[in-house]
Amino acid sequence: MDQPGPTEWQSRSGPEVGVGPWVDERGTSPPADPRYDPELLADGDTRNVVDAYRYWTRDAIVADIDSRRHPFHVAIENFAHDANIGTVVRTANAFAAAAVHIVGKRRWNRRGAMVTDRYQHLMHHDSVADLIGWARAEGLAVVAVDNTPGSRRLETAELPRDCVLLFGQEGPGVSEDAHNHADLTVSIAQFGSTRSINAGVAAGIAMHAWVRQHADLGTAW
Template identity: 75%
Template structure:
């Protein structure tokens, strides 16, 4: 397995997130596009190596042949003002899914609270285009949120929580998710200024953390996003 670290670009106090998993590239010829045909574009966003050899990355067609840095810069210009955080005190296996979904909805950043190391296989390499931050404890996330003027919205089916189906989510916020099984820690629950839950009608008391994150992020998108900018 390949490993690398991603340094938080905004704060020297936060530590890099260590991720392990597959590389971005695939050797399948039926994925992506081959070498550029015709005169090469002069736009600096294009990568000469990709133009020459083809682009087999997991990106939308609009970003084919672009440098990774150019893609990140373009997304940065239109990211939504919500952040996503997930606790990782027991090596939660849902983090990759959360990162992938946050990327799909252009979240400002993903924050991993607890253990730094996580398996990114479920992220499908979207972590290369998504800002990731690490906080050893919930207190670090709370401090970050206060500095940025973000409300912490906890997602948990605890008594007194507001149904996500009717709740009005703040525009500038951190959506905080607990781990599969134990849910949010006591510190996370106390840090939240708002707690929302997802309506359930079956036999279990909880929803997979990765699925829950997607539901709540989409609820934020329905309330606040400009849908004309979607792909």
């Protein structure tokens, strides 16, 4: 990014979360760059964003992430109002996923997303068949993540670069329809007594596996 680093000019004496109004000890005016929000410069920025995005408008942040998003998508089945979707969205934002796809019920509890849904592209599909059809049209492989017989170890599997990582609901896991249409099913190695890992946690593990295999770590914060 070509703007000055926030620590060169921002005040650290503002609220405990975020930063206060823009202050420059050199007495110069606030930056005129259109990426900056005049209200945030005047009042402070308490949003949950990295320092490089302090005082930026929401549209400017989304545009910058769009310029370097990864070519993997995340989908989660939501036929019974899964409470993990917010966590999945928040993690997908952290890893700059292309989009998060909600399959089934359109409504979901956004509290767990911690407002990151404002910066993450979201799509809805009424059914697994709709998601699969969309993925095929986009040339994306569908990778189901579930600890079912016949699945490959995520730890040793080669994930497709252009793909949809598909997760089931907490409890039942990936639906039979999704399993039948997936190009690959992977499972996360477990060593304890529980039958399954929380869906939100599993999504984070799988996304990070993709990052380890395909991401350019030089672009990370």
